[in-house]
Amino acid sequence: xxxxxxxxxxxxxxxxxxxxxxxxxxQPSPTQNLTDEQIASAIVSRLSRDDKLxxxxxxxxxxxxxxxxxxxxxxxxxxxxxxxxxHHLPGIHYTEGSxxxxxxxxxxxxxxxxxxxxxxxxxxxxxxxVIGYEMRAFGGTLFGGIPLNLMRHPAWGRAQESYGEDSFLxxxxxxxxxxxxxxxxxxxxxxxxxxSMEHSKLTLDVTIxxxxxxxxxxxxxRKAVEAGAAAVMTSYSSINGEQxxxxxxxxxxxLKTDWGFKGFVLSDFIFGIRNAKAAALAGVDLEMPFQLxxxxxxxxxxxxxxxSEGSLDEACYRLILQQLRVLRKGSYEKEKVGCAEFxxxxxxxxxxxxxxxxxxxxxxxxxxIQNIGVIGRLASVANTGDKGTSDTQPTHVITPLxxxxxxxxxxxxxxxxxxxxxxxxxxxxxxxxAVVLVVGNDHSCEGEWVSSALAAQFHEVLPQPRNREExxxxxxxxxxFGGGGSAGNQLAGHSGEDGxxxxxxxxxxxxxxxxxxxxxxxAVNPNCVVVVMGGGTILMNEWEDLPAAILLHWYPGMExxxxxxxxxSGEVSPSGKLPFVIPRREADLPxxxxxARKVIYDLWHGYRKLDRDDVTPAYPFGFGxxxxxxxxxxxxxxxxxxxxxxxxxxxxxxxxxxQVAADEVTQVYIAPKGSAVDRAKLELKGFxxxxxxxxxxxxxSVTVPIEELAIFDSERNQMVVERxxxxxxxxxxSQDRNSLCVKLDLFAEPDETTEEPA
Numbered sequence: 001x002x003x004x005x006x007x008x009x010x011x012x013x014x015x016x017x018x019x020x021x022x023x024x025x026x027q028p029s030p031t032q033n034l035t036d037e038q039i040a041s042a043i044v045s046r047l048s049r050d051d052k053l054x055x056x057x058x059x060x061x062x063x064x065x066x067x068x069x070x071x072x073x074x075x076x077x078x079x080x081x082x083x084x085x086x087h088h089l090p091g092i093h094y095t096e097g098s099x100x101x102x103x104x105x106x107x108x109x110x111x112x113x114x115x116x117x118x119x120x121x122x123x124x125x126x127x128x129x130v131i132g133y134e135m136r137a138f139g140g141t142l143f144g145g146i147p148l149n150l151m152r153h154p155a156w157g158r159a160q161e162s163y164g165e166d167s168f169l170x171x172x173x174x175x176x177x178x179x180x181x182x183x184x185x186x187x188x189x190x191x192x193x194x195x196s197m198e199h200s201k202l203t204l205d206v207t208i209x210x211x212x213x214x215x216x217x218x219x220x221x222r223k224a225v226e227a228g229a230a231a232v233m234t235s236y237s238s239i240n241g242e243q244x245x246x247x248x249x250x251x252x253x254x255l256k257t258d259w260g261f262k263g264f265v266l267s268d269f270i271f272g273i274r275n276a277k278a279a280a281l282a283g284v285d286l287e288m289p290f291q292l293x294x295x296x297x298x299x300x301x302x303x304x305x306x307x308s309e310g311s312l313d314e315a316c317y318r319l320i321l322q323q324l325r326v327l328r329k330g331s332y333e334k335e336k337v338g339c340a341e342f343x344x345x346x347x348x349x350x351x352x353x354x355x356x357x358x359x360x361x362x363x364x365x366x367x368x369i370q371n372i373g374v375i376g377r378l379a380s381v382a383n384t385g386d387k388g389t390s391d392t393q394p395t396h397v398i399t400p401l402x403x404x405x406x407x408x409x410x411x412x413x414x415x416x417x418x419x420x421x422x423x424x425x426x427x428x429x430x431x432x433x434a435v436v437l438v439v440g441n442d443h444s445c446e447g448e449w450v451s452s453a454l455a456a457q458f459h460e461v462l463p464q465p466r467n468r469e470e471x472x473x474x475x476x477x478x479x480x481f482g483g484g485g486s487a488g489n490q491l492a493g494h495s496g497e498d499g500x501x502x503x504x505x506x507x508x509x510x511x512x513x514x515x516x517x518x519x520x521x522x523a524v525n526p527n528c529v530v531v532v533m534g535g536g537t538i539l540m541n542e543w544e545d546l547p548a549a550i551l552l553h554w555y556p557g558m559e560x561x562x563x564x565x566x567x568x569s570g571e572v573s574p575s576g577k578l579p580f581v582i583p584r585r586e587a588d589l590p591x592x593x594x595x596a597r598k599v600i601y602d603l604w605h606g607y608r609k610l611d612r613d614d615v616t617p618a619y620p621f622g623f624g625x626x627x628x629x630x631x632x633x634x635x636x637x638x639x640x641x642x643x644x645x646x647x648x649x650x651x652x653x654x655x656x657x658x659q660v661a662a663d664e665v666t667q668v669y670i671a672p673k674g675s676a677v678d679r680a681k682l683e684l685k686g687f688x689x690x691x692x693x694x695x696x697x698x699x700x701s702v703t704v705p706i707e708e709l710a711i712f713d714s715e716r717n718q719m720v721v722e723r724x725x726x727x728x729x730x731x732x733x734s735q736d737r738n739s740l741c742v743k744l745d746l747f748a749e750p751d752e753t754t755e756e757p758a
Contacts, residue, residue, distance in 0.1 A: 128180020160535025
């Protein structure tokens with residue numbers, strides 16, 4: 001890093017000194033025309049070493065910070081790091097929450113997995129813009145809620161905080177969220193990399209080969225970096241024996257050098273790094289959220305020459321550069337937080353995310369119904385997702401029951417069954433023309449998890465208390481997390497069997513009482529729609545034949561009940577698509593041991609694994625029904641002019657052949673033919689959501705960069721596009737029987753192609 005234009009910066013700073021606001025202090029005069037890079041370099045040159053060290057971790061001492069975290073149970077205000085008012089540096093102000101800012105009153109959106117089901121990056125960018133605005137209104141500048149980890153196995157407790165099992169979908173949706181947040185603040189993507197288990201997350205070592213790493217688990221992170229993400233958070237996991245927070249090849253060589261990342265790297269909280277020297281040399285710029293390893297060891301490491309002054313300067317430069325880019329974003333009104341405009345975006349997301357899996361005989365929508373029975377323990381519960389660090393605090397939540405009551409008003413009678421009195425449920429079902437049965441998971445079934453033996457596992461990395469007050473906090477922490485205590489809802493929400501939070505799922509099926517309820521209610525009244533809530537894959541084969549309809553409702557956010565009523569009534573046609581495959585058996589998925597300390601990740605999970613094994617899923621990847629039908633035709637594929645940097649163009653027509661206007665998610669899959677290596681039979685490489693009136697057609701154009709077809713060549717140590725023929729498959733899911741298919745030879749002269757059935 002070089003220091004440029006220091007004199008010009010000093011003149012500008014002196015002129016601005018009469019106004020102490022950070023925004024004024026860092027704004028260059030128009031006549032000086034300094035770049036952000038020049039200003040950041042100049043600021044670094046003026047900082048003392050103590051100033052620079054103060055920028056490298058959270059501003060709060062460790063034990064007082066732990067006390068605040070334990071007492072509040074959730075984030076009550078942004079966490080500050082590197083605030084230097086004497087240098088007009090406002091620092092980093094971190095806020096959590098993947099389904100919205102976790103501070104009181106902010107808009108609560110559907111969980112990330114639900115938003116993946118919208119296949120709507122434009123909507124996701126608007127969601128990011130709302131989140132970014134509300135963050136700034138609360139005084140935050142860094143949003144740490146862009147989770148890009150791939151769901152390798154649906155038993156992962158935080159699958160709800162993922163965009164699913166497909167890297168292309170994750171990268172497209174995650175990049176959209178980055179762009180939205182960065183309209184107002186800094187976006188932090190996480191967790192880099194391979195975080196996809198909860199119970200063993202702090203000690204997990206993942207063995208993975210280069211192909212799986214570069215083809216499956218890294219591309220979506222690179223897309224988020226290219227979208228402009230300001231920060232990347234490390235993972236607790238180890239990759240091939242080296243912890244991610246200590247991994248120089250991952251953080252410095254790959255992220256900062258190969259990908260050209262200009263932002264900063266921060267540690268996952270508290271245990272994201274275990275050794276200051278290893279972390280600093282690896283490329284961690286900021287330790288969060290409190291003072292721990294860097295505060296204890298970094299000064300001595302620099303004095304002894306084990307960590308260079310230059311690396312200290314570079315870290316501060318990266319942190320300052322991103323602060324400069326945020327501070328010009330404008331002013332933000334706290335009164336606008338949770339406003340009707342923002343709630344309308346949450347409602348749109350809840351509507352577009354709902355996936356209709358079954359609709360026998362056109363049972364839905366529910367029209368001309370005189371009596372609806374609403375049954376199920378989750379019907380009147382504010383069920384928005386995990387109670388850990390992503391837990392939000394909305395002003396209200398529209399439950400399924402509240403949404404149905406508000407929509408149908410006095411036209412019908414609404415019944416509810418909140419307890420376990422199944423006889424009452426059957427009585428309700430017997431009296432109803434139609435039944436809405438709300439079942440599924442809640443925060444007690446899946447979510448974040450913190451071991452009760454946390455202190456015993458990592459006692460050696462915890463700092464010594466500095467005074468009596470800190471000693472009391474440490475004692476309380478040891479009682480709560482020493483392996484035998486129980487302190488309730490503290491670091492991760494709901495109290496689990498041997499820790500805090502529910503963690504990884506024990507079963508991929510509905511709770512037994514829900515299954516029994518479905519069987520008995522449908523026996524009394526088969527005119528039943530089962531509304532399933534949850535954050536990921538739920539196997540349904542033991543009961544799916546019984547109801548007339550099945551709707552996947554997810555954790556739908558604060559407006560979910562309104563969305564449900566609009567969909568069931570037919571005011572909105574369901575249009576969500578599965579961001580994962582639903583198998584018939586657990587055995588069709590990769591092995592999963594939630595207490596494993598060592599795992600092997602390969603190319604095979606989700607729909608790719610089922611395709612390879614010739615296993616028919618219950619519901620394929622990308623599947624979702626509508627209240628209308630769509631017909632695809634006129635597929636034309638245009639190869640790129642330049643094979644190294646060009647793009648493939650896909651054009652086709654989609655006709656709404658039904659009686660209602662609706663959205664369709666068109667999907668483009670690429671199937672390699674004659675590959676020299678073992679590859680997936682087909683992979684998603686493009687999609688576009690379109691709105692089509694009844695009886696109308698729409699031309700759709702999808703562009704796919706040629707590099708999306710690349711695989712990792714270990715001999716050349718780079719991604720390459722094979723010189724083979726590919727099938728282009730366009731349709732409404734990965735196994736659409738009416739999809740279109742065209743051959744594509746990238747290394748032949750382009751000619752007229754005709755579509756063939758897939």
